[in-house]
Amino acid sequence: MDLKQLRAFLTVTETGNVTRAAEVLNLVQPAVSRQIRLLEEDIGAPLFERERRGMVLTEAGEVLVGYARRALLELDRARVEVGGVGQGVTGLVTLGLLPSSIDMLSSPLASAVAAAYPGIRIRIAMGYAGTLQRWLVTGEVDAALLYGVEQMAHIQTMPLIEEPLWVIGPKNSDLSPERPVPLAALTHQKLVLPSAPHGIRTLVEQACAAAQVTLDVSVETNALSVQRSLVLGGHGLTILPPIAVADDLRGRKLKGAPLTAPDITRTIVLALPTNRPTARAVRCTVDLLVDEAQRAVSSGTWLEGRWRG
Missing domain, CATH: 3.40.190.10 (Periplasmic binding protein-like II)
Known part of the structure; x- marks a missing residue:
């Protein structure tokens, strides 16, 4: 096992494709395939399943990927620190x-x-x-x-910062920072929320249990950008800390109001x-x-x- 093999392995993992990995590494495709094959021989197990949609990690590959990332990270740290000896704080x-x-x-x-x-x-x-x-x-x-x-x-x-969760909606909604919205008022609204076990979803579900409220979650997504796009497109309201969409709130592309009964905050x-x-x-x-x-x-x-x- 050497560093070239680990870099090839991680690049294929990230790109999902040997051809794209070769482009990133500035190598020919057979060279990348050879590095993966040598690594698999050293490990004694296949690291990828070759599927139509690309290279997918096997169970052995999933285990190795964390170790490989840490190994290369430690090497990069060593390079920076050794190169900065005598130059103050480095790393x-x-x-x-x-x-x-x-x-x-x-x-x-x-x-x-x-x-x-x-x-x-x-x-x-x-x-x-x-x-x-x-x-x-x-x-x-x-x-x-x-x-x-x-x-x-x-x-x-x-602890550094405490912030509330707000109801966030499209610009044509009647939400306002001056008019907090009770959690129970959302029971008849379509909502776009992260899927469990996302932290915000956990906070919302805990508040719903305490208030004996059931929400209508129409779409679940763990991508903040997708949450934002779905709300902008009128697919429902969402629940987020206002900082997550601060530019949209300031630019009036979205509207928001604090949640209440109960208040929901995160630290x-x-x-x-x-x-x-x-x-x-x-x-x-x-x-x-x-x-x-x-x-x-x-x-x-x-x-x-x-x-x-």
Whole structure:
């Protein structure tokens, strides 16, 4: 097993196709196929099923992919740190951010890190809370902003921001920030919601159980962009923190109103692993991430956010 084989394996995994992987790796297709074959011989099991729709991971491939990603990530970290010896704080820091906040935080954070610690290189990974939590435990990210985190032995958290969930609808709806909507008022509305076990769906279902309310969920999707598109297209209302569609609310493409009876809130937390040491570069980057989150709340950019850090 060598690094070329692992890179070929991961690239085929991500593209789902040997031809596209060869283009990404700037290799000929037979060379990529050979690297996969050698890796399969070394592992002693097939890593892909060759199907009409592309290359699909086998059970053995699913097991290997996490190890391969971590191995290459550790090598990249080593390259950055060794190359920066004697140059102050250096390192590769991988952060996990939620879809609702990644656009707002990424650019100012990158600018802050470049100005304060030019020897630090950051990677920003987007995922939903459950995915980021898993990546944090396995070492695929160094720190993350999460919500709805259960107590876990290998994660420590610090509350940063509390934000409400709103009912979000198309621009022709009668929703208004000044008129909270009782949860029970949604019982006769078509709703577009994430599917379980998405964190927001869990919060909504807990509130429905407490209020003895049954909602009519017409479409389920775990893609924020699809939720937004379906609401814009008039397929139903949705429930989201206002920051998730802040630009649409400010631009009056969508309308929103706070949920009430009961109020539903989520708390964004900074999460760090406890099953491994936190490098100095990670601590420095996390401090800047917290600063940028606080600045977003105080400036009103983080719509309806309340600072708890």
